[in-house]
Structures are given as C-alpha cells and as structure tokens.
Amino acid sequence: MTGSVGILSFGAYIPYNRLDRSEIAEVMGSGGGRGQRSIASYDEDTTTMGTEAARIAWRDVPDIPLDSLWFSTAWPAYMEKTNAAAIHAALRLPSEVVAADFGGAARSGIAALDAALRAGTTSNTMVAVSDIRVGLPTGKDESEGGDGAAAMVVGASSEAAPVVAECLAIASATEEFTDRWRGSAEVAAKQWEERFAESMYLPLADRVWKQALEQASLAEEDIDVAIVTGTHSRSVRQVSSRLKVRHIADSLASSVGNTGTAHFMVLLAQQLELAAPGQTIAVVSLIDGVDALIFKTTPALASHACSRPIASQIQAGSLLRYGKYLQWRELLEVQPPNRLEPSRPSASAAARNIDWKFGFVGSKGRPSQTIHLPPARVSISEQDPPDAMELVAMADVLATVVTYTVDRLVYSVSPPVVFAIVDFEGGGRLPVELTDVAPQDVEVGMKVEMTFRRLFTADGIHNYFWKARPARS
Amino acid sequence: MSSNGIKDKVAIVAMGCIPFREHWDKSQDDMLIDATQLAFEEAGLTKHDIDAYWIGTATGGNGGFVLSAPLKLHGKPVTRVENFCATGSEALRNAAYAVASGAYDTAMAVGVEKVKDSGYQGLVGGGVWNDGTKRNLTAAAMYSLVLPAYAQKYNVDPDELRFAVAKVAEKNHRNGVDNPLAQFRRETSAEKICDMPAVAGSLSVFDCAGVADGAAAAIVVRAEDAHKYCDNPLYIKALSFVSGTGAGLIDPSYDYTTFPECAMAAQEAYRQAGVADPRLELAMAEVHDCFTPTEMVLMEDLGFCERGTAWKEILAGTFDVDGDLPVNTDGGLKAFGHPVGASGLRMHYECWLQLRGQAGERQIDLANKTLGMVHNLGGYPGEMVSFVSLVGNQMC
Numbered sequence: 082m083t084g085s086v087g088i089l090s091f092g093a094y095i096p097y098n099r100l101d102r103s104e105i106a107e108v109m110g111s112g113g114g115r116g117q118r119s120i121a122s123y124d125e126d127t128t129t130m131g132t133e134a135a136r137i138a139w140r141d142v143p144d145i146p147l148d149s150l151w152f153s154t155a156w157p158a159y160m161e162k163t164n165a166a167a168i169h170a171a172l173r174l175p176s177e178v179v180a181a182d183f184g185g186a187a188r189s190g191i192a193a194l195d196a197a198l199r200a201g202t203t204s205n206t207m208v209a210v211s212d213i214r215v216g217l218p219t220g221k222d223e224s225e226g227g228d229g230a231a232a233m234v235v236g237a238s239s240e241a242a243p244v245v246a247e248c249l250a251i252a253s254a255t256e257e258f259t260d261r262w263r264g265s266a267e268v269a270a271k272q273w274e275e276r277f278a279e280s281m282y283l284p285l286a287d288r289v290w291k292q293a294l295e296q297a298s299l300a301e302e303d304i305d306v307a308i309v310t311g312t313h314s315r316s317v318r319q320v321s322s323r324l325k326v327r328h329i330a331d332s333l334a335s336s337v338g339n340t341g342t343a344h345f346m347v348l349l350a351q352q353l354e355l356a357a358p359g360q361t362i363a364v365v366s367l368i369d370g371v372d373a374l375i376f377k378t379t380p381a382l383a384s385h386a387c388s389r390p391i392a393s394q395i396q397a398g399s400l401l402r403y404g405k406y407l408q409w410r411e412l413l414e415v416q417p418p419n420r421l422e423p424s425r426p427s428a429s430a431a432a433r434n435i436d437w438k439f440g441f442v443g444s445k446g447r448p449s450q451t452i453h454l455p456p457a458r459v460s461i462s463e464q465d466p467p468d469a470m471e472l473v474a475m476a477d478v479l480a481t482v483v484t485y486t487v488d489r490l491v492y493s494v495s496p497p498v499v500f501a502i503v504d505f506e507g508g509g510r511l512p513v514e515l516t517d518v519a520p521q522d523v524e525v526g527m528k529v530e531m532t533f534r535r536l537f538t539a540d541g542i543h544n545y546f547w548k549a550r551p552a553r554s
Numbered sequence: 555m556s557s558n559g560i561k562d563k564v565a566i567v568a569m570g571c572i573p574f575r576e577h578w579d580k581s582q583d584d585m586l587i588d589a590t591q592l593a594f595e596e597a598g599l600t601k602h603d604i605d606a607y608w609i610g611t612a613t614g615g616n617g618g619f620v621l622s623a624p625l626k627l628h629g630k631p632v633t634r635v636e637n638f639c640a641t642g643s644e645a646l647r648n649a650a651y652a653v654a655s656g657a658y659d660t661a662m663a664v665g666v667e668k669v670k671d672s673g674y675q676g677l678v679g680g681g682v683w684n685d686g687t688k689r690n691l692t693a694a695a696m697y698s699l700v701l702p703a704y705a706q707k708y709n710v711d712p713d714e715l716r717f718a719v720a721k722v723a724e725k726n727h728r729n730g731v732d733n734p735l736a737q738f739r740r741e742t743s744a745e746k747i748c749d750m751p752a753v754a755g756s757l758s759v760f761d762c763a764g765v766a767d768g769a770a771a772a773i774v775v776r777a778e779d780a781h782k783y784c785d786n787p788l789y790i791k792a793l794s795f796v797s798g799t800g801a802g803l804i805d806p807s808y809d810y811t812t813f814p815e816c817a818m819a820a821q822e823a824y825r826q827a828g829v830a831d832p833r834l835e836l837a838m839a840e841v842h843d844c845f846t847p848t849e850m851v852l853m854e855d856l857g858f859c860e861r862g863t864a865w866k867e868i869l870a871g872t873f874d875v876d877g878d879l880p881v882n883t884d885g886g887l888k889a890f891g892h893p894v895g896a897s898g899l900r901m902h903y904e905c906w907l908q909l910r911g912q913a914g915e916r917q918i919d920l921a922n923k924t925l926g927m928v929h930n931l932g933g934y935p936g937e938m939v940s941f942v943s944l945v946g947n948q949m950c
Contacts, residue, residue: 421672423686425686426686451805455687483810484810491692510805512689514689
C-alpha cells in the first residue's frame, strides 16, 4: 500500500442549526417541503466552517508534512483576499505551506480534490470545501440547499500515515453550457430550463463513468457504493437510477440538504465513516461537466478516529425559526440594537497576535505552569520571570463553565449574547462568548469546546476569533 | 518603599455639584462652568485664587484644555486625568497630593462627563485599536456574573439572592427621593424590580445605575490653612488606589464573589487613617453601586460585614439610612446616574454635606462619629481599579 495515493484523513462539519422546511410554507404560503436543511449560524461563514472541517481532518494526522492547503467554495467570505489563509492560520500550519482558494464555482470543490489526487505522488494537500447555499424565499434552492463543509488530507501512503482510501480512478469531462449561474453581487442563482442541461449531463456521465471503471479495472457491479451528486437534481436522479452498483449513497437530502461545492466530500466522508476496509466507493459529480472518482478503503480505515462523526453532528442539530434564518442570511433586515457597532479590527494588531486570534494559543509561565489567555510576557505568578513563557495550543482543550450571563443589551448580529467564564482542563481561564446554545440551556459546570467563528464584520473586514460551544464531540 | 498617606495634611474647603440629569440643554463646558462656580462661591474665591487644576473626564476630551478653555484659565497648570469610572476621585487624589507636597497652596479637582450626546443607550466608551479578540459584553452583564457564582459559593437560593440585591436598588432609590440633585427621585420596590424583564443575567434595567450628565468640583488646601476659607472643613484622612492586574480574567482561582482590588484599597485606607472597625467607626459610606450585585459584594470587600453575609445584612436593613452603617445616603449611582468623570466627586460631595450637618431632610444621625468613606471603582470583576478615601470633620 505504501506509495499509493489517496485519502490520508477526512472530516466533515455540519452546522448546528436546522430549518424545518415545512415552516417555509407556514410563513410564506408556499415553498418548502419535507425534512430539514442545515443552516450556518450568523457567526459562521464558509471559511469558519471549512476551518472546523479541516480541524477534524487534521486532528488525526497532525504530523504529516503538508505542502498545500486548498479551499473551495461558491460562497466566499472574501473576494480578492485569500480565504484559505485564515484556515491556514487557525490550523497553525507552517508558513511554507501554500494556502490558496479554488474560488467561485460549485465545481471548484471536486476539481480541487481531483488536482490534489493527481499531485498526490509528490505532495500532501489539505483540501477543504465549504458552502452556504442561499436561495430566494420559497424557491427550490432555499429548501433543497444545505450548509456544510468537509476536508480531506490527500497524498501518498506512508508507514506513518497510510491512506485510508486509495484512489483507483480520476475521470472527468468538461463542457461549456449554461445550467446554473449567479453574478458576483447576486444572492440567488438562476437555472436554465432543466431538460436542456439534462441532455448535456447524461451522455457526459455515461462516458466519464465508463472511463473511471476502466481506469480502476472494475466492473460496475464491483462498486459497493456510489455517491451521485451535483447541482442539477434531475440529472442526479437519472444517473443514480442508471448505475448498476450495489448501493447508491444516501444524499442527506432530508437532514442536511445539498451543500453545493462541499456536498460530494460531505457524502464521501460519511461513506468513509460507514465503510469497512476493502470496500469500493465511487463519486460521480454533475456540475458544469462530470467528475468521477473511485476509491478503495484500506485496513488503515479501521484505525481512523472520527472525532466528530457526521451522524452525531446531524443528530445534534437544533431547529431555527425561519425568520431568524432569513435575518441571518440578510434576506430580511431587522431592527438593530441601539448600540454602537464594533469598529474594524486592526490588521497590524491582528497580524502581531495571529497565534492567539487564529490559532487560539496561550502561554504558559515557567516554572509556575500558569496558563495565560491571551499569551502574556509577564506572568500573574510571582514565581515566573518576565519573557519566560512557552506557547501552548488550547483550541482542542475542553473547558468548564464557572459562571455565565445572558446580555440582552450589547451589540450583536443576533442578540442576546450568551457569555461565560470558562476554565480549561489543565489550567487557563477565558471569559468567552458561547454559541450554538440556547440561553436557558447554559449551566455552571457545563463542558464546552472551542470553535472558530466570525464575531462580526466591520468595514468589510471579517473579525475571526474563537467562541465556546457545548461539548458535543 | 512605603505608602505613607497624607492624613490631616489636606482639607476640602469648598465643593460644588450640579444636578445630575439628561442635560440636553447644557454642554460639557456649561457643566464645568456651573460646577466650578458653585465651589468658588462657597469658598469665596475666584478662578485666579486657585494655583493648579485637575480635570477628570473619561471621554470628554484630552489635555488640560478641557477645563482651561471653558474657564479661560490664564497661565494655570491644568492636568487631565482618567482612571476609568474612578476618574473623578482620581482628580481629587492628585490635587490633594499636589497640595500636600507643598507645590501649591490651593488646588481644584473637577470631574465631568457628557454622556447623553452619543445617541446610544448606556455609556459609550471609545476603545483602543485592537486585534478584534476583546470581549463584547456590557458592564451590566459582567457584573451579573457575580450572582450565580455567589449563590453557589454561599449556598444561597438564587431567587432570595436576586431579591436581596433588588433591595439595594430599593434603598438607593428611596435615598434619592429627598435629594434635589439626584436624577431619579421616585421610590420603587424590590418586588417590582424582580418582576421586570432581565436585560443582563438576572438583572433588570433597575439593577443598573442610571445614565446622566453631570459635574462636580472640590477645592483643597493645606489643612492648617483650611479655616481661612471655611469654618468647618473636611479633612482627608486617607487616599488609596489599586489598579488590578486583570488576573481574574486569567486565573481560575478567582471566583467572582469578591473584588480583590477593592478589598486591598480599603485595607490600605484603613491603615492610613488608623481605622480598626469600619462598621463601628464610619458614620457613612458612599460606595460604587454601578449595579446592585456590586454594592452587595462591596459590603464584604470593604469590611462592613463577614463574607457570605452581605445579602442577609441588606435584607436586615444594616445599610439603610437608619441602619448600623448608612450607605449611599444620597441615592448613589442608582439615583444619580453615572457621569463617569463626575461620580467620584459627587460621592465626596455627599460626605461634605452629611459630615458637616448640611444634608437637610436627608441628614443622618452621625452618632458622634466623624468619618465618612468614599469608594469608587472602575472596570469589571476580574480587572478593576479601586479608589477609597476616608474623610473626617475633625482634625485629630
């Protein structure tokens, strides 16, 4: 197995909030449907969700020398500025690791994975994909879309880091035709008459599928499970029904929705979580062409820890009112609190404190071992001389709520602010905002974990930092 | 190294305090002129007779110009000071030290804050440019953290504790009724306050200090010269100040049931003045009741009662005007509002009136006691500055 190229680690992130599709029709009189979709919180964007997914994937292989971090989304937090750089900083990757966006188009997610696999013999790449799917109220995109992210570390197998799924085939076809489109300033995509794109997708899918099977030297019936996904649901249904594989993977349509750029990888991560070693998993993605990948799981899969399984993340979800959803996506403007809005964070101050702001790193005094959050030069312990601290990573350390409050006065994009004093296991304290929690559910003694969030946006600058959420891992 | 204090070296010989209000029709300059004129008139002095000035304001501008321009002070040294919500007291502390040093014969401390021109509710403070990781929380929410921690530590029923702190607001509102300078002059009840919607933790709007514009001023001279200006001066017995390390935000051993900076400042003041039992020896105390849990915790930190008992003492009326130790007889921040730079001097103004028997309808029975305390803090639980002064109507 050493030398073969494939997936070394994987993880997916499903945000905590859910919209019950039936509520759309209750409010609007039309639209919606059955089941639920996932909703990125008001303090999340594709970068923070991509970071959360990357943290999960990275947790299993922290010692792998990465060459690149590629980030794909069709809903980027920034244009012009590289979104992958924030993920790079949050993972505390070495400066030599290239961080770049595969930006803009929904296909850029699977294209990034294709490219990473093709480069896998000579380089290790973290591919993070993330999406927030927005549609106009009552539309199909609104109800069928979902928000989420996934990340995979791709490279050549080694003793230290064996592939958990070997890549057997990469095949693709590109055609220029107008299926879905959205201008850079627009919220919602538009779609051409469905049957036209179907006539384009189906022959391409047949061709690419055949190529992939040939590359893998497999017959269709040998494939244990096929993931068929894409942004053209009619073609996805058609292709799913045509494949003669053993199983077609659940699309998570009823619990998460279609996470666009991220969806193929969310589904692949889920199949890897479910799979036993020695199974073949195919991915067929229909977005502006067709991409097909075939993987075979290896014995190493059995020892891959899933610190946040997708099934448990789906189960942990909490229903959000439709009105709040519309507000969070800025589709509905609500009365803001009569409070001064925060000013933009200083770029130079943020750059000086990058370990703290993005990496959630504290410092530990010597010899007292007193942990300081944020890192300090002078210790609160009289035992420690100045400038004798070492940095200590705190992002994955659990903490306990010591006392808490709910602030209904302070400025927030989504009041009230739930806030707690938390003490970390092994030392360290932080007064910190809580997220993904109902005010009435907070209690002294509650365990919390850290999560990377967007606190606010001022002058177009997204202020990223960490919050705590109830420990659900 | 030691902190020597200036007991009986400096005296307050005149004070002025304007009504604390939403002064839509007054500028900061107007308030400064009004407050200083009251003090000048009381002392029978003019601006030319004062050798040096200290102006305390948190947000009202930088430099001595804040005072020297509206008062048209010619050739005078004017120092602007700021020390969070203890800014007004800090102005007095510095002016007193300047006189004690012998550098000046007369000095004036002035405090002012124009908070109602922002267009936003509550106090609006400008921050320093930062990396965006500073916490975003109102002061009310920071102080509300005290209640769950206190209830747990001392095993007090949370509803009973909540009622006890509401009694603090009830008391201070009642004290404000007879005070023509107070912003709010209406009684309310702890029951009504408990029934109001929570805005921060379990605190309602009525658990928070009001928001008002205001200004106050004091003239200080050497104690031996005091009778030149005034028949019954107030002598400064102690001045202490502690600026915290912020360790409470970092150190898990801090439990949010005490403000160590305040306890330290009080101990230092008692040492300077030679006070052994404050509850017995003080005639009154003006303390920083920015939020109702603050006053409760202060009763313990200032040594007025044992740890874990303040809530019971409040319910028993210990700190009422007719209790063992009257606290905030003027109505406190609760009834006055909190124009940050002015509040510390407003607190001293109440000592000025009460200890000299000039508080009119509100006059408390001094019971042969001669000392009053002012406690003024700034910041939040865990990262605080604290000022304590002791003043007396007798020179020892």
